[in-house]
Amino acid sequence: MQTAIADSIRRTPQGTEADAILRTCVHCGMCNATCPTYQLLGDELDGPRGRIYLIKDMLEGGEISRRTQTHLDRCLTCRNCETTCPSGVRYGALLDIGRAMIEQRVKRPFFERLRRGLLCAVIPYRARFTLLLRTGQFLRPLLPPSLRRSVPLPQTAAPWPNTAHARRMLVLGGCVQPALAPNINAAAARVLDKLGIRLIAAEGAGCCGAASHHTSEVSAALDFARRNIDAWWPHIEAGCEAIAMTASGCGVHVKDYGHLLKDDLAYAARAKRVSALTKDMGEILASENLSRFKAGAKRGAKVAFQSPCSLQHGQKLNGVVEKILRELGYTLTAVPEAHLCCGSAGTYSVLQRGLSRQLLSNKLGALQSGNPDVIATANIGCLVHLQGGTTVPVRHWLEILDAASGGGG
Ligand code: SF4
Ligand code: SF4
Numbered sequence: 538m539q540t541a542i543a544d545s546i547r548r549t550p551q552g553t554e555a556d557a558i559l560r561t562c563v564h565c566g567m568c569n570a571t572c573p574t575y576q577l578l579g580d581e582l583d584g585p586r587g588r589i590y591l592i593k594d595m596l597e598g599g600e601i602s603r604r605t606q607t608h609l610d611r612c613l614t615c616r617n618c619e620t621t622c623p624s625g626v627r628y629g630a631l632l633d634i635g636r637a638m639i640e641q642r643v644k645r646p647f648f649e650r651l652r653r654g655l656l657c658a659v660i661p662y663r664a665r666f667t668l669l670l671r672t673g674q675f676l677r678p679l680l681p682p683s684l685r686r687s688v689p690l691p692q693t694a695a696p697w698p699n700t701a702h703a704r705r706m707l708v709l710g711g712c713v714q715p716a717l718a719p720n721i722n723a724a725a726a727r728v729l730d731k732l733g734i735r736l737i738a739a740e741g742a743g744c745c746g747a748a749s750h751h752t753s754e755v756s757a758a759l760d761f762a763r764r765n766i767d768a769w770w771p772h773i774e775a776g777c778e779a780i781a782m783t784a785s786g787c788g789v790h791v792k793d794y795g796h797l798l799k800d801d802l803a804y805a806a807r808a809k810r811v812s813a814l815t816k817d818m819g820e821i822l823a824s825e826n827l828s829r830f831k832a833g834a835k836r837g838a839k840v841a842f843q844s845p846c847s848l849q850h851g852q853k854l855n856g857v858v859e860k861i862l863r864e865l866g867y868t869l870t871a872v873p874e875a876h877l878c879c880g881s882a883g884t885y886s887v888l889q890r891g892l893s894r895q896l897l898s899n900k901l902g903a904l905q906s907g908n909p910d911v912i913a914t915a916n917i918g919c920l921v922h923l924q925g926g927t928t929v930p931v932r933h934w935l936e937i938l939d940a941a942s943g944g945g946g
Contacts, residue, residue, distance in 0.1 A: 538562045543598040550800055551634045552596065558631045559593050561624050562586075568618035568628070573878050574611050577895055582608045585618035585628055592635035601642045609636055611892065613885055614751060615846035615878040620853075629851075630796075633750070640753040656884050657754050660712060661744035661761060667716040686925045694719035695939075698730035705735045706821070707772050707780045709765070709787050712744035714917040721917065724939035725783050725818055731942055732825050736781060741768035747790035750797075751883045759801070762794050766807050773814065780815045783935060785916045786883065789851035791815045817848065818935055819857040819915065827865065833941040836866035841909035842934070843900065843923060845916035846878050858915055858934050865941065870907025874899075881922035897926050905929060913937055 540559045546552035568585040569575045575584030582591060591605050609632065616629050645653070659665045673680075673688040680688065706729065708722055715722070726736040746761030769780060782788030795812035798804045842859050849855040859869055880886060880896030901923065904912050912927070913934040914920050924931040 538564055542596045546596050555596055555631055555634045558627050562589055562626045563624050568621050571617045571621045583611055592631055601639055603643055606639050606643050613878045613882040616850040617876055620850045636753050637755055653752050657749055657752055660748045663712050666713050670716050689717055689921055692718050692720055694723040697723050697726045700730055702733050702735040704733055705777045707769055707777050708736050708738050709782055710738045710742050714784055717921055721783050721933045724935045727939050739768040739772055745787040745790045763804055766811050781821055782817050785817055785845045785848035786918055788817045789847040817854055819854055822861055823857050830938055830942050831865055834865040837868050839870050839909045840867045841870045841872055841904040841912045843904055843914040845919045848915050870909045873903045879919050881918040886922055901926050
């Protein structure tokens, strides 16, 4: 695609990057075929190709309006279009640039600013989110059924092993996951402990920054990244071999630290190293001997695996967890249109509720079509979102593995 980026923009790092990305697009439109919002709304501007044109127009000095912002807001950032695109267009990176630019130029209505501001002031902060969640759980019996379903029941975590091992890995503590499902990281620690690996949650590390990043709070997102790098660095220097991710949504973001901080001289090199060390638990376990988990696995138990977009499109790890579960003896049910987003997508389920509910309904229909005993996933946001719409138990796949090896999951 030919471009004529405005001079003032082209000279910035973001302008240069956007120009390079735009030039790889041949506007064939193949990406529209797998875009969930295009499928639901049928509007070219709610598909990737249309959004690319909107961003191009903006960068070339065209009109920047609330209408453009609305079409960009409706994007799930699921990156399904990147998987489909034959030209390797880095749509997600282009969208980040477009969204950041429009955020500076178009003022949102008051209540929208308030809602986004509240999300950014609560979600990334573990203590604030925990307080809000516990209040919701306390009031749960009094809530109307539709709201009650979206407040998960309290969960306890089985013990975190404390055995010293020569092999050590870090784990991201995260922001909402410790309050919503503290057993997930504990399950990861127990599974790795059985493989002779100690899992360490570094003090001072917290939110990965994805929630702020996706609401265009760029500066706050970078501060979260720097804080995690500072907390992890001494452990990396002491020989931790990987940074394990139990939430694929965080994993895809931490893997991008190297790119996000490339212009920060104080952090660029360490950010690159952190990204290189970051691995989803699926990647880690795929290269370990898991035979000891076979004996306790409920052979034949029917599992419907929901592969989060951040796992299959963002990290390109489609099929990795499925293979592990199959090899352990679980029966994976067929999930039609498994490439489509469930509608959770970070803060999307709050900010775009209508579209999110439609996607949830479609996804649950697909997941339940094979009558599974359990739905498994790899991301806390998807887990809570899916569980809010079904009575079939939804678990993190690591908890299934942990339970198979006699853990508390
Ligand atoms: S992003 Fe890729 S698939 Fe979509 S129009 Fe451009 S080249 Fe075609
Ligand atoms: S990221 Fe997802 S919702 Fe956004 S344009 Fe691409 S496929 Fe569509």
